[in-house]
Amino acid sequence: MRLANGIVLDRDKTFDTLKFSALRREVRVQNEDGTVSEEVKERTYDLKSKGQGCMIQVSIPADIPLKEFDYNAEVELVNPVADTVANATFFGAEVDWFLKADDIVLKKTTGKAKSAQTEPKPSPKKE
Structure with a gap:
């Protein structure tokens, strides 16, 4: 099996709910002489996956x-x-597996859930 472009995943089925944990590491570019430069090549983050049952x-x-x-x-x-x-x-x-993505973004809430959280509840009328 050849994975030239990797395996594209169905986010919802594979991960279910994802929660942010922390930055794990930064991979830096290596100079021609073999030393590590200050330039960051990629960042790896820890995320909690409900679908996988682990970090x-x-x-x-x-x-x-x-x-x-x-x-x-x-x-x-x-x-x-x-x-x-x-x-x-x-x-x-x-063989070791690894995950890459173009970005990690905050999940958008649905309109009903968002309005319920942001709109104040009406106060009871006094008679």
């Missing part, structure tokens, strides 16, 4: 601004893709 790590490109959402804020992935990296061994190969 998942998702990487997004560094040209997307740093995400600093509230802990447990409900988020969604923009164009998530699962990909692999394989290392040959004497017995075959070891």
Whole structure:
């Protein structure tokens, strides 16, 4: 099986509810001499996935601004893709899966739920 472009995922079926946890790491560009530069290549975030029943790590490109959402804020992935990296061994190969996305954004609430949260309740009339 060849995964040149990765496997495109159905966000709702695969992840269900996603909640933001924290920035896990920044991957930096390597200089020609092998030293690490100050330029960030990508950022990986920890997200809690109800559908997977565990914490998942998702990487997004560094040209997307740093995400600093509230802990447990409900988020969604923009164009998530699962990909692999394989290392040959004497017995075959070891394969690691990883997730990438174009962005992580706050999940938009539906109109009814939003209006119920933002509109004040009418006060009872005094007679």
